[in-house]
Amino acid sequence: MELRDLGEFELIARIERVASHAGPAVSLGIGDDAALLRLRAGEELVVTTDAFVEGVHFRWRNEAPGRVGRRAVAACLSDLAAMGARPLGCTLGLALPGSLPLRRFDALVRGLAAEAARHQAPLVGGNLTRARETSLSLTGLGAVKRGRALLRRGSRPGDRLCVTGVLGAAALDRARAERSRAGRVRHAPEPRLVAGRRLGAIRSVVACIDISDGLLADLRHLLGPSLHATLDPGELPLPRGFRAACRRLGLDPEALALTGGGDYELLFTVRGNRPSVAQLARRLGLPIRELGRVERGAPEALGRRSGAGGWRHF
């Protein structure tokens, strides 16, 4: 059975049946002109919109539909994590071709709804429309104490640059799936929502971004045009067995970890020596790696000066 065999309202009803649209912040979920959400006194709203498009962000042939839904929600909620927000809910704009098999739709929606519910970000509304290709537009809504959101800006020379978890797993998984005919995308990133909220409560944490485009690209967004950091590729936090797996595929492990993207770890700066890396790891409940210190100067100029030694400047 294909989507064209069902009406819009039947499809929306199928979403409603699997979506948890109840949550502590939800006054009114799916079904009216809009949803209603409650913030606590002294909080401000955090809002982010992310797209997930067939042929750009995913391919049906190498990924289970439920995982596509799960990854789309995780990517959106990761932006809330990077602001130090607690999730309130999310809305979904879903565009689908009439020829899409109903089983694929159901699995996609179940994956979406389960990931949203797992992070207390229930699906509270959205929109369904026909289109030539499948695309998901997710809006994540969260709340943070007024004036306490973790922004990208604010880092200064001397700040310590740190990252949660490990880097490269998502890129390696994509490379694997693309090289083999029967290869499947298996990696699903974990939005660091709990870690983000805990980081937001640490006064010496200055700035934060989630790594969606790759460590190097997002480091540029974090530090801007007049700061840089000197990274030692040998010190990158890599997954267990990563170097060997890259070698088998003929890939450069450091390049993959630096530029691959899709891991959704948090990259942040800390002013002064407290908390230590060990203390950070305990408070966040995650491995933390200190990658270096923020330095003065434009990244390009330094990159040229330093040449192509074992270190890369950005």
Next chain:
Amino acid sequence: MELRDLGEFELIARIERVASHAGPAVSLGIGDDAALLRLRAGEELVVTTDAFVEGVHFRWRNEAPGRVGRRAVAACLSDLAAMGARPLGCTLGLALPGSLPLRRFDALVRGLAAEAARHQAPLVGGNLTRARETSLSLTGLGAVKRGRALLRRGSRPGDRLCVTGVLGAAALDRARAERSRAGRVRHAPEPRLVAGRRLGAIRSVVACIDISDGLLADLRHLLGPSLHATLDPGELPLPRGFRAACRRLGLDPEALALTGGGDYELLFTVRGNRPSVAQLARRLGLPIRELGRVERGAPEALGRRSGAGGWRHF
């Protein structure tokens, strides 16, 4: 010049240049992982997501790109109006083919941004992605006093059914544009934001919906399966010159006004006789028409019973 000739960041910069992302509620606009918005004490958040897809909701060949942008924003904000919300801001998920002319992109974005700014719903964030066809996913954010949002539910037999403005103009405009080779969509609906907020402040107003799908379809959403209203097609509020224009195109004016959709007027119910229609019109600053009373009973059963007389039962 086409979009593929520019990078994602240059295109985002072009949006930032025309978007007003300042507003009374905006703590942080475009440029970080997420935007920050402030609600007032005692308010709750109103959120709605709407899609606008090439070939479904608009066609480049018969509509100016700026008008496409304007209509997309208006449709989204209309849902906030129907809840009685004051707008806080909006986010935009924009998917575009690389072959789109840059001039069309610029005009689309200017139309979007101008309409958003005009309603104090500044564009505070979003996402840009490549796709095979153009689609816009808009999320409207608003605020309403806790517990005072205008919902769809709650109407009872005896309630008066009223509508703002006139019906049929958007459908007539679409029919005109589609029948002529060089026809253009010219109508741009006005989201009834001020009227919606004023309705929300009137205690005797029970329930409200915006008419996006047509009066009949949205009346069904408002009254649900166990209530109906008896409408007199001769009493529909039609635009000036509408009957004659319909006759010239061979269209049934009442059918168009009942089912056409796209006018984004507010359809609402009022308990008791106060305020009168004249008082409502003064308070809302708009023409108001009383269409009838809410009655008990399923609409289908009555429709069959009443046959095909001059009256239609829904």
